[in-house]
Every structure is written in structure tokens, then in C-alpha cells.
Amino acid sequence: MLVRYRPFRALRHREPYFPTLWNHDLLGDFFDSFRDMNVEEPKLEVKENEKNYLLRGEFPGYGKDEIKAEVVDGVLKLHAEHKDEKWDQDEDEGWRSIETRSGSYTRSFQLPEDVVADEVKAEMKDGVLRITLPKNPKPVKRAKEIKIH
Numbered sequence: 001m002l003v004r005y006r007p008f009r010a011l012r013h014r015e016p017y018f019p020t021l022w023n024h025d026l027l028g029d030f031f032d033s034f035r036d037m038n039v040e041e042p043k044l045e046v047k048e049n050e051k052n053y054l055l056r057g058e059f060p061g062y063g064k065d066e067i068k069a070e071v072v073d074g075v076l077k078l079h080a081e082h083k084d085e086k087w088d089q090d091e092d093e094g095w096r097s098i099e100t101r102s103g104s105y106t107r108s109f110q111l112p113e114d115v116v117a118d119e120v121k122a123e124m125k126d127g128v129l130r131i132t133l134p135k136n137p138k139p140v141k142r143a144k145e146i147k148i149h
Contacts, residue, residue, distance in 0.1 A: 041105065042057045042058055042059050042080065042105060043057065043058045044056070044057045044058075044107070045057075046109075050135075051134065051135055051137075052132050052133060052134050052135060053111075053112070053115065053132075053133040053135065054130065054131070054132060054133070055076070055109075055129075055130070055131040055133065056128065056129070056130050056131075057078070057128070057129040057131075058127060058128055058129075059080055059124075059127050059128070059129055060127040061082060061084070061127065062080055062082050062127060063124075064124035066080055066081055066082050067079070067080045067124060067129060068080075069122050069129070069131060071111065071115075071117045071120055074110065074111050074113075074115075074117070075108050075109065075110055075111065076108065076109040076111055076120075076131070076133070077106070077107075077108045078105070078106065078107045078108070078109075078129075079104070079105070079106045080104065080105045080106075081102075081103070081104040081105075082101075082102065082103055082104070083100075083101075083102040084100070084101045084102070085098065085099070085100050085101075086098070086099040086100075111133065112135075113142075114135045114136045115133045115134070115135065115136070116133075116134045116135070116136050119134045120132065120133050120134070
């Protein structure tokens with residue numbers, strides 16, 4: 001089970017030691033406000049039909065050279081890294097502005113046993129990544145009857 005790590009949670013619940021500091025809005029909701037910030041995390045959806053599993057991910061602003069997808073030991077790994085730099089200046093007024101933005105995203109999926117890893121295909125168009133994971137038409141039976149002597 002995954003649990004969200006909140007490093008300041010223990011401090012907030014020490015009311016007997018710091019009752020006036022933690023019971024006021026001075027810091028009480030400050031740390032929780034970061035939880036609700038809009039973090040740029042791609043939206044992913046997985047669908048299944050008779051022949052394939054289909055993964056669709058939205059990566060607005062990312063180019064196909066900024067996204068890496070690979071299958072390693074039955075795990076689909078997605079990694080996206082985006083760096084953006086914007087320069088703006090006006091020499092007449094004597095100001096210069098440089099804005100930089102960067103971010104990365106990594107996610108892994110344990111693939112079902114019936115996925116044919118050698119035939120996985122990916123396509124990126126207009127910021128949307130589509131990965132087709134073909135199913136094995138003849139599922140391999142893993143069960144074996146054992147005779148008792």
C-alpha cells in the first residue's frame with residue numbers, strides 16, 4: 001500500500017507541546033495547501049479490446065523526443081522530461097527576463113502475462129501518446145496436473 005509522505009504531519013499533532021502555534025492558521029493549513037496545487041501530471045487511461053491493451057497518455061507541450069517508453073521484464077516504463085526556456089529583453093528600457101521551466105515524469109506498469117512484448121508499438125501525435133500492447137492469441141496455460149503416487 002502506498003501512503004503519502006507528509007514530513008510535517010508529526011509536528012502538527014504535537015498540540016500538548018505547542019497548543020497556540022499549531023491550533024491557529026499560522027501554519028495549520030499551510031502545508032496542506034501544497035497538496036492541492038496543480039501538478040503537471042499526464043492523464044493516462046488504459047483500455048482493453050479482444051486483440052490489444054491500449055494505453056493513452058496526454059503530454060501537452062512534450063515532443064516525441066522527450067518521452068521514452070520501454071518494456072523491461074514484463075514492466076512498461078514511461079519517462080518524460082521537458083525543459084523550456086523563454087528569453088525576453090528590451091534593450092531600450094534596459095531589462096532582461098529569462099523564464100525556465102522543467103519537469104519530469106516517470107511511471108511503471110506491470111503488464112499482464114498475455115502481452116507480446118516484442119510487438120508493442122507507440123505513436124505520439126499532437127501531445128497524445130498511444131501505446132498498443134498486443135495480446136498473445138493463444139494464452140499459455142500455467143497450470144499442470146500433478147499425479148499423486
